[in-house]
Amino acid sequence: MPPTRPSKKQSDQDSFLSVDIGGTNVTCGLVSRGGAVLATDIFPRAKGGDGPDELIGTIVGRFKKLWAAADEAHRPTAVAIGAPGWIKPKEGVVVNAPNLAGWVDVPITQIMSQALGLPAMLENDSNLYALGEWLAGAGRGSDNQITVTLGTGVGAGLILNGQLWSGSFTSAAEIGHIPLGPAHRVKCGCGRIGCLETVASATAMARMAREWLDSGRETLYADSAEGLNAQVLAELAEKGDAMSIHVFREVGVALGQILSGVFNLLSLERAVLGGGGAGAFQFIKDPLLEYLETRLVTAKIHEIQVVKGTLGTNAPLVGAAVLLTAGGY
Numbered sequence: 001m002p003p004t005r006p007s008k009k010q011s012d013q014d015s016f017l018s019v020d021i022g023g024t025n026v027t028c029g030l031v032s033r034g035g036a037v038l039a040t041d042i043f044p045r046a047k048g049g050d051g052p053d054e055l056i057g058t059i060v061g062r063f064k065k066l067w068a069a070a071d072e073a074h075r076p077t078a079v080a081i082g083a084p085g086w087i088k089p090k091e092g093v094v095v096n097a098p099n100l101a102g103w104v105d106v107p108i109t110q111i112m113s114q115a116l117g118l119p120a121m122l123e124n125d126s127n128l129y130a131l132g133e134w135l136a137g138a139g140r141g142s143d144n145q146i147t148v149t150l151g152t153g154v155g156a157g158l159i160l161n162g163q164l165w166s167g168s169f170t171s172a173a174e175i176g177h178i179p180l181g182p183a184h185r186v187k188c189g190c191g192r193i194g195c196l197e198t199v200a201s202a203t204a205m206a207r208m209a210r211e212w213l214d215s216g217r218e219t220l221y222a223d224s225a226e227g228l229n230a231q232v233l234a235e236l237a238e239k240g241d242a243m244s245i246h247v248f249r250e251v252g253v254a255l256g257q258i259l260s261g262v263f264n265l266l267s268l269e270r271a272v273l274g275g276g277g278a279g280a281f282q283f284i285k286d287p288l289l290e291y292l293e294t295r296l297v298t299a300k301i302h303e304i305q306v307v308k309g310t311l312g313t314n315a316p317l318v319g320a321a322v323l324l325t326a327g328g329y
């Protein structure tokens with residue numbers, strides 16, 4: 001079903017429940033039909049993996065609290081679920097998710113719908129994120145764009161001719177699993193070797209920094225390797241740290257390599273970078289654009305835009321309003 005911008009036909013008063021199941025955190029929220037985020041509840045995933053029964057039960061509990069706290073005017077009328085990995089949106093099934101251990105063929109829409117007594121829709125987490133940025137964030141005003149999320153993994157959502165591109169099978173735009181080439185030998189969560197995700201995810205940024213640390217090269221970082229993450233690296237890069245700047249250059253070049261193919265294939269006009277790893281956007285952008293410039297054939301480099309997302313963890317909640325309105329709820 002092609003998502004469109006929310007219409008005013010239904011009541012602007014009612015609202016939707018939405019959940020974004022990330023690799024590290026889960027974000028639950030209540031969002032108005034127009035895309036205004038009314039309430040959020042963010043909690044960390046259980047260490048060592050949480051199976052579907054446990055995690056869905058927790059989300060339902062959190063949803064009931066958000067529902068109870070909603071005033072009479074904002075009673076939720078439907079639920080949107082954003083899940084990572086390979087999903088079947090039409091069937092409402094999470095097929096297999098590398099970052100959700102133990103989740104295989106989980107009919108999450110049916111389970112959530114029965115538990116809450118509300119209709120539910122499932123979409124890939126990155127697609128919801130892209131819909132949010134397109135409606136109300138850095139994607140506004142462009143109808144041919146890709147939003148790339150740099151988190152535990154690397155996901156993407158494609159808006160083509162003003163509609164979310166879903167493809168024929170599981171959700172489309174699995175950019176994180178496009179191979180970078182023979183020089184890249186790190187095994188990906190999907191089981192394959194050298195996917196974009198093995199360089200450009202926030203997880204990979206921390207790994208590359210640990211490798212730098214292990215090699216004894218110069219860095220301003222003086223704490224333990226376990227304390228390294230994308231946010232720490234972004235703060236170090238601001239101070240001119242060679243390790244962090246090296247990591248973000250690697251990320252920028254890898255993204256430039258894959259995005260040059262995507263831009264050329266689809267003649268896009270914009271790429272939005274979101275997720276925790278995009279906190280270092282200013283250090284990723286230049287190497288990315290330098291690479292793009294050498295490869296772009298469908299446009300001049302000044303005609304396209306690579307921008308940082310503006311909605312953060314609210315992006316998939318805003319995207320839920322687009323999805324559910326388009327679904328007729």
Ligand SMILES: [Zn+2]
Nearest residue numbers: 177188190195
């Ligand atoms: Zn992969």
